[in-house]
């Protein structure tokens with residue numbers, strides 16, 4: 001692994017982003033690329049003046065669904081669109097039989113914990129395992145493995161192929177929250193039964209757009225709980241009343257889209273495709289490892305890292321660097337608009 005990343009980015013950050021120096025918090029939210037920002041401004045202007053019909057904005061939802069499907073290697077007809085991770089998981093959890101046991105890592109983000117836990121009154125049990133021993137905790141009796149591909153707390157990268165194989169060997173469903181992974185970590189979505197992603201972090205989209213890959217065999221066992229007109233077989237023939245006429249594919253699980261966030265989402269995903277996730281991975285992890293090694297830590301395999309530095313919050317604030325600090329531990333995240341100068345400024349601040 002390259003631990004001394006020194007070459008310039010293979011794309012042109014100043015032309016594509018308006019990031020001010022020191023944004024190391026993509027694990028909280030990503031910054032929009034110019035094509036996404038421009039498309040959004042123009043749609044907002046059209047909205048303000050009543051210049052267009054909603055169908056024009058809605059085209060972005062279909063483009064984004066298709067782009068997401070290509071990025072994770074699945075069929076667009078198996079992808080539902082929605083707003084947030086917990087909302088996208090809700091119908092999956094509701095479809096579990098009474099008495100199901102769900103295994104989650106002990107540091108899992110709540111949006112992939114509470115959707116299961118709210119079913120405890122009907123015997124759905126959420127079991128936790130230490131994130132690093134998660135694979136070993138998969139055993140007969142576990143019905144669902146639900147885990148983040150990359151943990152938001154510390155950037156830990158799960159071994160999806162190994163976990164999926166272990167889950168299959170005990171007949172468990174595989175549910176992946178790829179919110180902190182999709183956009184920088186290449187992976188094969190087909191290894192899972194469900195892949196949910198919020199697009200506002202590493203896919204650099206407005207808050208409020210998300211995707212769920214729902215494998216066809218699983219979908220047949222689920223009730224599309226958010227179904228409305230947009231989940232109809234023909235959207236434009238589904239505005240009013242009975243009979244129930246749902247889409248035959250994952251669109252039955254769509255939430256009708258918040259138009260403007262989707263207008264900003266499609267161009268961002270299409271840009272990621274053009275840049276190539278493997279290239280983004282190398283850039284992001286290269287910067288993360290430059291940061292780690294400069295602070296005397298071993299390099300790793302993630303775009304999100306944590307370091308312990310006394311007084312970190314004040315040091316970073318004084319240098320104008322925006323990263324998450326929790327209980328004295330810095331969580332720094334590196335993405336396409338992060339520069340070598342950003343990394344070196346953070347290192348200098350933390351070393352002062």
Ligand SMILES: Cc1ncc(COP(=O)(O)O)c(C=O)c1O
Pocket residue numbers: 027028083084085086087109111112148150151152177179180198
């Ligand atoms: C792994 C992960 N999943 C999901 C979310 C957001 O969840 P939701 O879309 O339900 O707000 C976050 C936010 O930090 C996250 O880190």
